[in-house]
Amino acid sequence: VYIEKDCSAEMTIPPDAQAAKSRHPMQCQIGRQIALQGAVDDYRPHVVVIFGASGNLAKRRIFPTLWRLFRDDLLPKKVNFVGYAWSSLTMLQLAQSFEKYCEVKYTEKELFVRFMKKCAYIQGSYNETSGYKCLQKIVNVVQADADIPVNRLFYLALPPSMFVEVTAQIKEHCMDEGDSWSRIIVENISGLETKSNVILSDHLAHMFKPNQIYRVNHYLCKDIVPTFLILRFGNALFDASWNRNSIESVAIMHKEKSDMTASSACTGQYDIIRDIMSNHLLQILSLVAIEQPASLCADDVRDEKVKVMKAIGEISTQDVVLGQYQTENGSAKNGFLVNRNMPTFAQAVVRIKNDRWDGVPFILSSGTAMNETSIEVRVLFKPIKEGDKVTRVELVIGVHPNDIVRLKMQTEISGMEAMIEDAELNVNYAREDKITRSQEPYERLFIDVFKGSQINLVREDELNCAWRYVH
Template sequence: MSSGNADTIFVLVGASGDLSKKKIWPTLCNLKRDFLPSNSKFVGYARSKLTIEEIKAGVKPHYKMKTAEDEEAFDSFFSNSTYMSGKYDEVSSFVKLSEHLKSIGGGRDINYVFYLAVPPSVFDAVTSNIKLCCMAPKGFTRIVVEKPFGHDLESSDILSKHLASLFTEQQLYRIDHYLGKEMAQNMLVLRFGNQMFGPIWNNQSIKAVKLTFKEAIGTKGRGGYFDPSGIIRDVMQNHMTQLLCLVAMEKPPSLEADDIRAEKVKVLKRVQPIVMEDVVLGQYVGDKTKPEDSEAYQGYLDDPTVPKGSTTPTFATAVLHIKNDRWEGVPFIIKAGKGLNERKAEIRLQFKDAQGDIFSQKCQRNELVFRVQPNEAVYAKLMTKTPGMEFKLEETELDLTLTERFQGHKFPDAYERLLWDVYCGNQSSFVRSDELKEAWRIFTPLLKEIDSRKPTPVEYIFGSRGPQESDELERKYDLKYSGTYSYVKQNKSQL
């Protein structure tokens, strides 16, 4: 890390909130322990009248401490941290914050990073007051923006114009933590560093692409936050669209941030707006065979924080179409939901049937699967002969499970990787304004139709795979799921 980063103060705005306690404070603690200089400074700012010791106590249950060294690192981190209480819409509060930053900077040239973990209602005021009062006098000032980046195309454009009036694009880091996950980071290498994939990564070989995001939990009392958004705004327009870009984009001329992000914009421009005929919406209901005190027993509408009679989807499957030479005719099926049978995020490329069949239709389609979470892996499903005298076919895999192949390596948390990139000034894994605009262009017509018509979502039982209508939509686009294969981990002691 350059010497300039040794003089960087990280300011967490919204420091007492849920995201800050569970994610950002613990991430900063890990960064300081493993990467940042020992004299790095951290400042929390929020409306709550708290002390840094009270902030520390709130963070401690969410910080993984296995050893005495971990506890020592945690204590050391907060000894270099301070907290200020102030209003978000009051200039005088930010004047005091600026004076505090200058005082702990020791009169040296100093850089500022502001992480905005604040609700949309105060975003304009916070960013305006930072620009007015808290810009670094000589060093850099960087602004990390947490989603939601608007509610639709119009609100997103208003937000982008507001930010552009205050800061340059080089100062803005719109964070989507999925871009910090190990497999997302690996996609550029897997795609463009291996010649074997190049000739088959197109509509000549690939039948369909499926991107899946599944959660085994429901809203858990957070329905008040989730309900205004729904699963499409919460997951599909951002996380899953970013993964789609990594699959569908062309090779960038370099690994420079603007080169990578320009290719994402190019492919997004070729994605057609989603139509309702290509969508299935669902909402989970309770599994009444489960104990009454279990989460599975409660449906979405049973959550007291969810408005009565809400038609907000907790599940959606949508088909996207990319109109370019590489992907014309290949459906990109994105599926996301809460209250499903497992926690999983993956990218699945299903290849066309082998031509000139000589095996009496016993072969299943090949698939290349990128497991994003949990247990990051890349595996290829292929047909092979079962050992023995009988000529019997079986579906199996070529497997690269990263935690097994790279034992002893640290797998950083997504936020940890991305905040390190902020310190280093690397914007390649952050969302640019034109990229954001194109993503909203694709989803806004669908969202407006859902918001105005309020279609009743299909019910599915908590803990199931989701609505059968989703499977029917996939079959409509000839995505085949045989159900004959399960991914079995190898026992290394037998190798």
């Protein structure tokens, strides 16, 4: 179905070799359970609606992601895409805006044309009903053509201030009638003030069921959920020593080399504490400190994450360091001191008050304009003393840009005299001899939503726990 702007229950996983290519080669039972969760429905037609289709997020991320999934045959067989925005564009103009980010090869041109024929565009207002009625007409055309109820996926690539109005319109005009599913993807909302967060969270909970709301946390879509669960509970070596008796400290570090956030920070649109510390780093902390869940279903995993967050003790000002970066001559860089309360670096010591972690400091740090862009977890084990010699073991888990697990230890150098040297054991998921490419976070996100899996997404009570440590 190709329509211009004029408006003129879970299934089984198909035996698709492509789906298996993206899985990490960890052959343990817990890994297989995670990989096989959920299912993609190839029987029903699907309509994916991108609100904010003319914005940078849609052009640079969402449409290119949908193209790659379509190219690799990882989407449901029957799927159509609808862009929705207030901008006066044709479908051709919209396509020209995102095609360069799709990186279409010469041999893929014909396939890209087939992808574009599945796309439509609606110019409409976000606070008026006419555009949403037009959207529902498109869904009705798809449904009539297939003679089967349509599954609907709505992606809100919009500022959080527009979520209430848009979701209210979706609820009134565009939802299914109970014979298929409707799912709403909302982008990160943790940068809002507490009052705005509560209002928005309550609104979404009133409008939709929990299994209809998919809150995006892009860190959780970077394979870290299966990585941590497999590492912890699929390896007896770490599971037995993952406690206060063996671990001295845990450092969770986020570094951003770019200073592109300067202008937004000055205007109050970027907050490293709300956007990074409370939203992303606390999520990683909950995965590091998690107890073994009753099962690998999304709610059981998230129940254990919430228990960790609730066990975090009060964070005092003595445990927090804040800073703003400066130029070499000491003046404020890009006018940051216009807002003296807007840090560009933050570090906090977090303590978990339970039997496993009592007394172990979790050090969370995040900063912009750093020496590199990276996200990593460093688990430092307690030293072992043998006479005058002290040996240490450190486990490093790389989340970005490289998915790695590195175990740093001491080994003996062969020779006449007993000498010790540092050594490393490495697992690199992005090694050069790997035949298949790894999934991008947005690709994993869409696959999870199509399958109905929420294990990599954030639940409302997780957000509530994170907010209470910020305000």
